[in-house]
Amino acid sequence: MNKVKVGILGAGHIAAVHAGLLKQDERVEIVGIADIFEEKAQELAAEAGPDVRTAGSIEELIALGVDTVYITTPNTMHVSPVLHCLKNNVNVFSEKPMATSEEEARQIRDAARESRGCYNLGMNRRYAYVYKKIKSYMDSGQLDAYSAHFKMNRGELLHPAWTSDPAKTGGFLYETPFHLMDLCRYYFGEVKKVKCQATQAVSGSELDNFAILLTFESGLVMTFNTFAHSGWSFPFEAIEIYGKYSTASTAELETVKVACGLEGEIDSSDYHLMPVSKKWGYEEENRLFIDALVNGTEPPVNAEEAYKSTFLLTSIYESAKTGEEINVADQLNKVLS
Structure with a gap:
């Protein structure tokens, strides 16, 4: 079985939570960690696995060969990398919120409709x-x-x-x-x-x-x-x-x-x-998202649901x-x- 090749953008606390769960999933390979602070990316990469590489941007992360990106940056920094992923048909798991305005949320919803990539919003509650x-x-x-x-x-x-x-x-x-x-x-x-x-x-x-x-x-x-x-x-x-x-x-x-x-x-x-x-639900939301990617089914909280919230x-x-x-x-x- 081909593994889901994951990259994580943002190397803070919630990124470490997801990395810890993903590395336990046999269907997943964590390929890279990206953060504007190189030391943070290196620290989380070391925790995620011996072969995990680092990058400084979403473009560099995708270039490592990932097919799925977890967006774990601050709230107002979700839209640009999400849109970049969807434009390039890369799957996205975005931490909440989807966006911090209705207009930007609509951009993501529309991009998800056109993309071959799968969009999911992390709503662990x-x-x-x-x-x-x-x-x-x-x-x-x-x-x-x-x-x-x-x-x-x-x-x-x-x-x-x-x-x-x-x-x-x-x-x-x-x-x-x-x-x-x-x-x-x-x-x-x-x-x-x-x-x-x-x-x-x-x-x-x-x-x-x-x-x-x-x-x-x-x-x-x-x-x-x-x-x-x-x-x-x-x-x-x-x-x-x-x-x-x-x-x-x-x-x-x-x-x-x-x-x-x-x-x-x-x-x-x-x-x-x-x-x-x-x-807190992190384990199940990750499992359901990877299930959707492996089985080609709808993700737990798709772009339409995320937009309505x-x-x-x-x-x-x-x-x-x-x-x-x-x-x-x-x-x-x-x-x-």
């Missing part, structure tokens, strides 16, 4: 064990959701300092909150309307305090609070879902409880002892800045038609 358990109850019909509340606080934007720089992140919502933006679509389907109130609480450069109301086409109503100024008190990520005489709740990616029926047992799971790469996030920013309720469904249909 879909495969985190706490969220998979809730999804299984929803899929089986045991948990029929009517409403929900999601909460995520980044804690602060001081360490590292670049997290307070929209020029690098694209804005606070493009950081970790984007995961829950995607998760709500994964759980509940498409959003019909969104209304957001946002303030600049402690950040000197961007909105950092969001209260969001989402109404889904199914009729489900959800609130989402996310902020970057409250500290790291546990749980800084949590969701609650409410159905007919049923509830589901999580505390970070560690514990989950599901109660169905007024007199039924509470199904509780605790994943504290499980390795992060597994319980990005469109939702940009709509939330639009509402935050204008104070108006945004009809996401109507606007999205106009773009897609």
Whole structure:
């Protein structure tokens, strides 16, 4: 069997997570690591394998003979290398976000439609064990959701300092909150309307305090609070879902409880002892992506799915800045038609 020949662009923490998982997959050969800082590329290449080479750019990385590239650069540096890969029919696994504007996300979506390369967005929360358990109850019909509340606080934007720089992140919502933006679509389907109130609480450069109301086409109503100024008190990520005489709740990616029926047992799971790469979903999202490449099937989160989650996030920013309720469904249909 021909192995998937992978290159990784960006040699930071998340690149090391992916490299560690990929080198355990017998279907994969890690060919090269690229980073503008040569020392970082060399360090990760040494960890990834004895024959892994280094490069300084996406062009040099592809020239090493890779057929697949993992994009693990900062948020605002995804678009150019992704477009370069797709233009050259190279498969792409891009870390979130897809892009930091609707226009750039549309460019990637359109390029993916034309390319022979496969595009996938890394949305590991879909495969985190706490969220998979809730999804299984929803899929089986045991948990029929009517409403929900999601909460995520980044804690602060001081360490590292670049997290307070929209020029690098694209804005606070493009950081970790984007995961829950995607998760709500994964759980509940498409959003019909969104209304957001946002303030600049402690950040000197961007909105950092969001209260969001989402109404889904199914009729489900959800609130989402996310902020970057409250500290790291546990749980800084949590969701609650409410159905007919049923509830589901999580505390970070560690514990989950599901109660169905007024007199039924509470199904509780605790994943504290499980390795992060597994319980946070990184292991499964990588396996599913390589499955798609080997089998010629759709990747876990293709360009169309990635675009819709990005469109939702940009709509939330639009509402935050204008104070108006945004009809996401109507606007999205106009773009897609």
